[in-house]
Each structure stands twice: as structure tokens, then as C-alpha cells.
Amino acid sequence: MIRHIVMFKFLPEADGHTARENAERTAAMLRDLQGKVPTLKASEVYLGAECADPTNCDLVLISDFDSFEDLNEYIVHPLHKAVGQFMRPLRESRSCVDFEI
Numbered sequence: 001m002i003r004h005i006v007m008f009k010f011l012p013e014a015d016g017h018t019a020r021e022n023a024e025r026t027a028a029m030l031r032d033l034q035g036k037v038p039t040l041k042a043s044e045v046y047l048g049a050e051c052a053d054p055t056n057c058d059l060v061l062i063s064d065f066d067s068f069e070d071l072n073e074y075i076v077h078p079l080h081k082a083v084g085q086f087m088r089p090l091r092e093s094r095s096c097v098d099f100e101i
Helices: 021-034 070-076 077-092
Strands: 001-009 040-048 058-064 091-100
Touching: 001 021, 001 070, 021 040, 021 058, 021 077, 058 070, 058 091, 070 077
Parallel strands: none
Antiparallel strands: 001 058, 001 091, 040 058
């Protein structure tokens, strides 16, 4: 099994919304992918604690796939790509790690 962990830091303000609001909007879209992208076995989305250090990331996505091939299919799936297009102008940074479990 492959675990895919992605952390995002959002811009303080973008698209008329705060970083927290944009993280919440993105989290809803990411949660909605479950059951709609066939190769996505499981996923969890968490928002950073509002009282945490402001330099921390705002959102983390933890996803599981049966194989790297399945992960790669997820990456190019139109629904996943739509989330990426939505959030790209809202985010400051992205960090990712993929590993076998």
C-alpha cells in the first residue's frame, strides 16, 4: 500500500477569503473525492489548529492507494485536477511525501 501525505500552506488572503476559509473550502473538495476517484482507497483531511504557530501548514491530506500506479491515476483524474486548479492560486506552498506501508 502507498501512503500519500500532502501539506499545504495557504496565502493569508486570496480570492476574497482568509487562509482558514480557503483551507476549509479546499478540505471540503478533497473530502468529496472519496468514493468518486476509483483508485483512492482511503483519505483523511485535517485543518491545522487555529491556535497553532502561524508558520505551520494549514491543511494536511493523507491518502492511501494500492500501488504507485493507482496514485498516478489519482493524480491525473479530472476531479483531482479540478481541486488542484481551484487551490493553486490560493496556496503559498505544498509539501508531499509518498511511501510504502
